[in-house]
Amino acid sequence: MRRDARLRGTRGPVPQGNHGQPVPARLRGFAAVRGGTPLSEPITLDLAPGSVLGLLGPNGAGKSSLLSALARTGVAHRGSFAHGGVDLGGLGHRPRARRIALLPQDLAAPPELLVSELVGVGALAGTAPDPARAITGALERCGIAELAGRRFGTLSGGQKQLAQLARVLAQDTAIVLLDEPTAALDLGHQRAVERIINALAADGRIVVAALHDLTLALNVTTSALLLDRRGGAHTGPPGTVLRPDLVHDVYGVHTELHTTPGGRRILVPADTP
Numbered sequence: 289m290r291r292d293a294r295l296r297g298t299r300g301p302v303p304q305g306n307h308g309q310p311v312p313a314r315l316r317g318f319a320a321v322r323g324g325t326p327l328s329e330p331i332t333l334d335l336a337p338g339s340v341l342g343l344l345g346p347n348g349a350g351k352s353s354l355l356s357a358l359a360r361t362g363v364a365h366r367g368s369f370a371h372g373g374v375d376l377g378g379l380g381h382r383p384r385a386r387r388i389a390l391l392p393q394d395l396a397a398p399p400e401l402l403v404s405e406l407v408g409v410g411a412l413a414g415t416a417p418d419p420a421r422a423i424t425g426a427l428e429r430c431g432i433a434e435l436a437g438r439r440f441g442t443l444s445g446g447q448k449q450l451a452q453l454a455r456v457l458a459q460d461t462a463i464v465l466l467d468e469p470t471a472a473l474d475l476g477h478q479r480a481v482e483r484i485i486n487a488l489a490a491d492g493r494i495v496v497a498a499l500h501d502l503t504l505a506l507n508v509t510t511s512a513l514l515l516d517r518r519g520g521a522h523t524g525p526p527g528t529v530l531r532p533d534l535v536h537d538v539y540g541v542h543t544e545l546h547t548t549p550g551g552r553r554i555l556v557p558a559d560t561p
């Protein structure tokens with residue numbers, strides 16, 4: 289197991305977003321902690337503006353715990369997580385919410401809340417100068433403008449995921465944490481989320497996304513952090529981290545990497561027993 293995994297975002301300079309001058313984020317010896325025990329080895333990463341880090345690994349490896357620890361939503365941690373030299377752990381709730389937003393795996397929200405009100409929670413928590421416009425824009429980006437007046441509890445699973453994603457987008461933060469953002473979505477909405485992630489990166493934001501869809505990870509991320517169940521953290525370019533031998537070691541599945549004529553990389557189970 290590598291004790292101190294290092295990684296740098298791989299994209300070049302990115303345009304300035306509307307959330308201020310893009311600045312890097314840095315994890316130093318960071319690990320989520322449960323019951324007093326770190327779930328992984330200490331992770332040291334530099335995340336450049338415009339980078340998309342894929343957080344990968346089998347069920348129970350610690351992806352959601354790591355995201356929750358980074359967002360300070362209830363999971364303890366060791367080490368530090370800084371953005372532009374500011375330790376996010378030292379910030380109060382409001383200033384932190386202006387820098388970092390989390391789409392959790394658990395999509396729960398009060399069932400009586402209107403979708404527009406849920407998205408408004410994000411707009412009011414974040415940096416949006418015009419909350420009403422932020423709400424409309426986020427709903428449109430997620431393709432759910434027609435759901436604005438619906439109560440959250442009446443939505444389908446996929447609609448709930450898109451509504452929560454709209455809340456995150458309305459928060460308009462420099463760091464966007466997404467926990468399995470396509471888990472409940474059909475193929476068309478999966479593609480839409482892929483484009484949203486690309487757009488967030490092109491805007492100079494930093495995206496960290498826990499993904500079970502390894503083909504999506506190959507095509508949308510600039511770097512990967514693969515957690516195994518032994519506490520190991522493997523980092524590098526997605527095509528390197530997702531090489532068949534390491535995927536087999538971590539997931540216990542033989543896989544093959546292919547590239548379509550259009551250049552899209554796909555990872556599929558190999559036809560071996």
Ligand SMILES: Nc1ncnc2c1ncn2[C@@H]1O[C@H](COP(=O)(O)OP(=O)(O)OP(=O)(O)O)[C@@H](O)[C@H]1O
Nearest residue numbers: 322327345346347348349350351352353354393498
């Ligand atoms: N609320 C909790 N209290 C105590 N332990 C928890 C809690 N949530 C998760 N765990 C444990 O922490 C470890 C990491 O879980 P976590 O949910 O972070 O994994 P994951 O990689 O996100 O898994 P999945 O892919 O299944 O969502 C697991 O052993 C899990 O059982």
